[in-house]
Amino acid sequence: MKLADARNEFIAKWGAFGSHWGINRTMAQIHALLLISAEPLSQDDIMEQLNVSRGNANMNIRELIDWGLVDRVIISGERKEYFVAEKDIWKVATQIVKERKKRELDPMMKVIESLEHVEGDKKDPAFKQFNETISGIKHFGKQADKMLDVMVKADENWFIGSLMKFFR
Numbered sequence: 001m002k003l004a005d006a007r008n009e010f011i012a013k014w015g016a017f018g019s020h021w022g023i024n025r026t027m028a029q030i031h032a033l034l035l036i037s038a039e040p041l042s043q044d045d046i047m048e049q050l051n052v053s054r055g056n057a058n059m060n061i062r063e064l065i066d067w068g069l070v071d072r073v074i075i076s077g078e079r080k081e082y083f084v085a086e087k088d089i090w091k092v093a094t095q096i097v098k099e100r101k102k103r104e105l106d107p108m109m110k111v112i113e114s115l116e117h118v119e120g121d122k123k124d125p126a127f128k129q130f131n132e133t134i135s136g137i138k139h140f141g142k143q144a145d146k147m148l149d150v151m152v153k154a155d156e157n158w159f160i161g162s163l164m165k166f167f168r
Contacts, residue, residue: 007036011050021096022103023067026052027060031069034085035092040073042080068095094152101148105141112138 001009011032018028029050034041041049047057061083064070069092073082086092115134120127 022100026056027063030060031064031085040082040084042082067099097148098152109141
């Protein structure tokens with residue numbers, strides 16, 4: 001496979017993969033392009049290489065910056081803004097976990113906590129089932145939160161070593 005074909009394949013697959021971690025396809029494709037680019041790219045470069053509109057590129061670049069996956073860089077003598085992606089895949093994965101936790105798990109836990117003090121007849125099967133379900137979700141959410149915190153704080157070597165021990 002030639003480099004151009006491999007680059008296109010990676011960008012397409014990373015774009016499809018992005019929907020699994022909570023972002024749209026174009027945002028993931030821009031991220032993929034920046035990941036594999038040796039030099040910072042301007043918005044015009046991104047638009048040209050991915051064949052996307054200015055508005056679409058601008059909106060998705062801003063969102064990638066908000067996620068902490070892309071940074072603006074200044075190139076001396078240039079008026080355009082340029083962008084680079086974090087190249088360390090461990091840091092990328094960790095940042096995605098942090099963002100998904102912040103955007104999904106934390107709000108869900110707030111809702112669950114607000115629902116755990118519902119009033120009702122403790123003998124009513126519907127009341128009992130509701131409370132058991134909320135309690136189970138809260139317990140699961142707390143465990144998931146702890147696991148994600150450990151992963152985010154973990155050193156890459158510790159994680160890989162632990163994973164290798166698990167599979168032995």
